[in-house]
Amino acid sequence: MSGTPQKSNRSLASLNALLSGMELPESGPWAQAARADALTRLNVVGLPARRDEYWLFSRPDTLIQPEPVTAPLFKDADDAAVFSDIDQLQLVFNDGVFDADASDDLALAGVEISRLADVSAGDNHWATGLYGVLETNGQSPVSRPLAILNTAFAPDGILIRVTGKAGRPIGLKYNQVSENSDAMLHHVVQVEAGATLTLLENGGGAARLNTVLEVDVADGAAFNHVRAQGRNHERRAATHIFARLGAESVFKSFTLTANGALTRNECVVDVLGDNAIAHIAGAAVGDGDFHHDDTVFITHDSLNCESRQVFKKVLRNGATGVFQGKILVKPGAQKTDGYQKSQALLLDGDSQFLAKPELEIYADDVACSHGSTSGAIDDGALFYLQSRGVPLGLAQDLMVLAFMADALQEIEDEDIAEDIRSHLEAWLVRRRD
Amino acid sequence: MLNIKGLKVKLEDEDKVILKGLDLDVPAGAVHAIMGPNGSGKSTLSYVLSGRAGYEVTGGSATLDGIDLLDMAPEDRAAAGLFLAFQYPVEIPGVGNMTFLRTAVNSQRKARGEEEMSATEFLKTIRAKAKTLKINADMLKRPVNVGFSGGEKKRNEILQMAMLEPKMCILDETDSGLDVDAMKLVSEGVNALRDEGRSFLVITHYQRLLDHIKPDVVHILANGRIVKTGGPELALEVENNGYADILAEVS
Numbered sequence: 001m002s003g004t005p006q007k008s009n010r011s012l013a014s015l016n017a018l019l020s021g022m023e024l025p026e027s028g029p030w031a032q033a034a035r036a037d038a039l040t041r042l043n044v045v046g047l048p049a050r051r052d053e054y055w056l057f058s059r060p061d062t063l064i065q066p067e068p069v070t071a072p073l074f075k076d077a078d079d080a081a082v083f084s085d086i087d088q089l090q091l092v093f094n095d096g097v098f099d100a101d102a103s104d105d106l107a108l109a110g111v112e113i114s115r116l117a118d119v120s121a122g123d124n125h126w127a128t129g130l131y132g133v134l135e136t137n138g139q140s141p142v143s144r145p146l147a148i149l150n151t152a153f154a155p156d157g158i159l160i161r162v163t164g165k166a167g168r169p170i171g172l173k174y175n176q177v178s179e180n181s182d183a184m185l186h187h188v189v190q191v192e193a194g195a196t197l198t199l200l201e202n203g204g205g206a207a208r209l210n211t212v213l214e215v216d217v218a219d220g221a222a223f224n225h226v227r228a229q230g231r232n233h234e235r236r237a238a239t240h241i242f243a244r245l246g247a248e249s250v251f252k253s254f255t256l257t258a259n260g261a262l263t264r265n266e267c268v269v270d271v272l273g274d275n276a277i278a279h280i281a282g283a284a285v286g287d288g289d290f291h292h293d294d295t296v297f298i299t300h301d302s303l304n305c306e307s308r309q310v311f312k313k314v315l316r317n318g319a320t321g322v323f324q325g326k327i328l329v330k331p332g333a334q335k336t337d338g339y340q341k342s343q344a345l346l347l348d349g350d351s352q353f354l355a356k357p358e359l360e361i362y363a364d365d366v367a368c369s370h371g372s373t374s375g376a377i378d379d380g381a382l383f384y385l386q387s388r389g390v391p392l393g394l395a396q397d398l399m400v401l402a403f404m405a406d407a408l409q410e411i412e413d414e415d416i417a418e419d420i421r422s423h424l425e426a427w428l429v430r431r432r433d
Numbered sequence: 434m435l436n437i438k439g440l441k442v443k444l445e446d447e448d449k450v451i452l453k454g455l456d457l458d459v460p461a462g463a464v465h466a467i468m469g470p471n472g473s474g475k476s477t478l479s480y481v482l483s484g485r486a487g488y489e490v491t492g493g494s495a496t497l498d499g500i501d502l503l504d505m506a507p508e509d510r511a512a513a514g515l516f517l518a519f520q521y522p523v524e525i526p527g528v529g530n531m532t533f534l535r536t537a538v539n540s541q542r543k544a545r546g547e548e549e550m551s552a553t554e555f556l557k558t559i560r561a562k563a564k565t566l567k568i569n570a571d572m573l574k575r576p577v578n579v580g581f582s583g584g585e586k587k588r589n590e591i592l593q594m595a596m597l598e599p600k601m602c603i604l605d606e607t608d609s610g611l612d613v614d615a616m617k618l619v620s621e622g623v624n625a626l627r628d629e630g631r632s633f634l635v636i637t638h639y640q641r642l643l644d645h646i647k648p649d650v651v652h653i654l655a656n657g658r659i660v661k662t663g664g665p666e667l668a669l670e671v672e673n674n675g676y677a678d679i680l681a682e683v684s
Binding site for chain 2: 378379380381383384385386387388389390391392394395398399401402403405406
């Protein structure tokens with residue numbers, strides 16, 4: 001599965017088809033070696049194929065075919081955008097192209113911000129030690145070819161070095177402006193020792209979006225990430241987060257996915273320092289043509305660390321949810337406390353949830369477990385609510401929000417959590433029977 | 434107030450007839466008790482009146498102040514003034530007790546075309562009512578009934594009743610699972626709600642509850658019908674002699 005040297009002709013053909021006409025983009029010379037290396041690696045591992053065990057539940061076809069599937073623009077969004085009430089430094093991308101006029105200045109107390117596409121950056125860029133590096137580390141034991149493709153070809157992205165407490169959150173806004181857009185962005189974040197940053201991402205970004213986020217959270221640093229993936233029903237996305245955690249550091253990532261024909265969110269976290277905390281959570285709501293895949297790999301390689309995976313999916317009208325979550329506890333990673341929870345609420349008989357929780361443990365003094373469930377709304381509770389006068393639709397929404405509550409609790413900032421909650425509620429209200 | 438005529442009910446999924454022509458008339462302001470052996474149809478009656486799924490009405494009628502209950506959705510029956518205190522109150526993880534009650538109160542008000550209760554007014558009202566039922570602030574904050582003891586759950590039912598101010602209250606074995614002190618507390622809560630415009634139907638196995646909530650009329654339900662109706666002394670007779678004598682007498 002990973003880095004198979006003998007690739008089939010078909011796999012080679014699909015890689016050649018995708019790469020024909022593509023050229024490594026221009027960026028600072030510091031990134032060119034990583035890009036060239038990525039292209040070499042991609043030619044070794046090839047593209048994901050249906051027979052790959054890691055792609056058993058999600059078809060990669062539309063993510064790797066040369067042209068993206070057309071996704072008509074999403075129009076009827078009359079409500080306020082996610083995070084619009086959150087004070088932030090906002091950076092805007094249209095179909096993956098940076099929009100300087102719509103963006104704030106790249107100046108923020110405690111933070112250095114630059115762009116991957118900035119060709120004037122010299123050889124000694126701080127991001128050299130991270131760009132493509134965390135991604136490469138994340139290729140073993142399972143290869144993630146779409147991330148390699150991104151390292152090689154992403155024309156732009158934001159490079160953030162945090163040296164203190166960031167004055168306010170940095171928000172990345174992804175707009176889709178054409179229905180055939182194919183966008184790739186690669187962000188690098190270095191949160192230096194003791195520093196803190198909240199990063200927001202919002203929007204579908206393109207008909208097909210491929211993002212990579214590499215995050216190094218140094219000793220005693222904290223990184224909070226909250227993402228909403230847009231409301232376009234037709235869009236497709238493959239995203240990767242690669243995080244490396246130092247001692248006493250905190251990493252928290254939450255993703256809201258409402259709609260989208262195909263979403264594959266991979267999150268690869270290496271917990272390297274002692275007493276670190278990693279929480280990865282998501283709430284996904286899908287109605288109809290919706291395929292949502294959370295693939296998570298957490299490696300514990302240090303003492304006394306905690307990891308949480310909390311994923312909730314609400315599915316109806318044939319929507320599909322996938323969870324592949326793994327906790328790997330390396331020899332010597334004693335006192336690891338790892339838990340993964342993946343739960344689906346199936347609102348009808350047509351929807352499905354496919355879960356593959358995995359624990360692989362080589363230390364003897366750890367507490368690791370998982371809980372994966374799928375079920376319907378409790379009829380008894382619904383009747384109880386109705387018998388108190390709560391109309392059926394509202395009663396169902398209350399139950400659905402209650403079901404997702406513990407994923408939302410993973411969001412550090414209460415205002416941001418409330419913002420996400422209100423958008424989930426609005427999504428439900430729009431679908432009341 | 435509550436008027437039931439010839440009510441016949443079977444289980445939806447199986448051919449089991451439970452109520453076989455039940456007649457009952459509870460006037461405004463009255464407290465009626467229903468006693469009966471296990472399996473006589475007591476809980477079914479409370480569920481059918483409140484609109485729980487799984488039952489099929491095959492005959493008869495049930496009206497509240499002349500309005501046909503059986504055609505209405507459960508939430509509409511509640512808005513019309515019907516309240517069922519559950520024998521087994523349901524736990525709802527993730528939904529806060531306060532949110533639940535405020536949603537319920539305001540849903541009913543909205544359905545009746547009344548103005549919704551403001552957050553401040555709601556808080557003031559619920560705090561006062563909770564206090565008399567010895568429900569502390571923590572119980573109000575916790576998810577509905579989650580982690581509540583048996584007694585706390587029943588007190589929470591009475592708190593809901595007090596907040597919703599229904600016209601017709603059905604208490605389904607509210608005494609089950611209660612110790613003596615809790616039963617007294619719950620009964621006091623019920624008695625405080627007694628009013629000439631409000632009626633009660635108290636379903637119970639034991640006469641003991643009726644020492645605290647004194648009924649005007651006692652009915653014996655057996656095999657899907659009311660087989661005997663009398664005053665409070667009927668409950669004492671059941672307590673002393675069991676159902677055998679009464680059932681033999683009416684068969």
